[in-house]
Amino acid sequence: MAEDPDQDDERADRGTQPLSDDDIRDALPEDLDAAGFVGPYLFPNNNRRRIPAVIYWVLGALCILAWGLTRGSAPVIVNAGTLWAGIGLIAFGGYSWLAGWDLDVDERDALVVAVKKVGFPVGHASAQMGWRGTRSRPTWRILLYGDVVEWFVEDNPETWDERADDR
Numbered sequence: 001m002a003e004d005p006d007q008d009d010e011r012a013d014r015g016t017q018p019l020s021d022d023d024i025r026d027a028l029p030e031d032l033d034a035a036g037f038v039g040p041y042l043f044p045n046n047n048r049r050r051i052p053a054v055i056y057w058v059l060g061a062l063c064i065l066a067w068g069l070t071r072g073s074a075p076v077i078v079n080a081g082t083l084w085a086g087i088g089l090i091a092f093g094g095y096s097w098l099a100g101w102d103l104d105v106d107e108r109d110a111l112v113v114a115v116k117k118v119g120f121p122v123g124h125a126s127a128q129m130g131w132r133g134t135r136s137r138p139t140w141r142i143l144l145y146g147d148v149v150e151w152f153v154e155d156n157p158e159t160w161d162e163r164a165d166d167r
Contacts, residue, residue, distance in 0.1 A: 046131075046138050049100035056093030060086040099136040110140035118144055 027033075063086030070078045105113075107127050114122045128141045 045103040046136070047100045047102045049096050049136075053093045053096035053100065056089045056096060060089030060093060062086070063089065101135070101137055103138050105140065107140070110142060114142045114144065 063082050066078050067080070067083040067086065107124060107129075110127055111122050111124065114126075122142060122144060126143045128143070130139050130141050131137065132139045
């Protein structure tokens with residue numbers, strides 16, 4: 001999308017200049033900055049998903065109750081959409097409850113199993129927790145260097161020389 005040249009004139013009239021790349025500072029909040037963190041990191045447990053599941057169930061039940069109480073009259077705000085919203089909230093609450101697997105294996109346990117399997121030390125930076133399947137089952141992925149089992153190489157479709165001219 002091309003900028004309007006009149007906007008540049010308006011900026012000059014107001015005395016404002018567009019920001020340069022040096023003026024923009026992007027930083028993580030302190031609680032998310034891992035650079036100064038010392039000690040073991042505790043991955044959050046997936047069973048926390050069960051808290052919103054209960055909230056969805058309560059809200060869904062309230063929607064269905066409101067629809068049931070106003071069913072005999074000609075309601076304007078509470079109608080069949082409220083019933084369907086209640087049913088949807090209860091169904092999504094069920095999914096959230098089922099997806100709230102308890103994280104029985106923490107990072108250290110996963111690394112110990114990996115060390116036993118490969119026979120050499122494995123660092124904590126090799127571990128990544130991912131989720132698999134419809135029920136979002138927690139799965140540890142551990143990247144190890146050893147024998148090459150499989151590999152894949154792909155050319156980069158972007159050419160950075162063309163992008164340098166855009167700056």
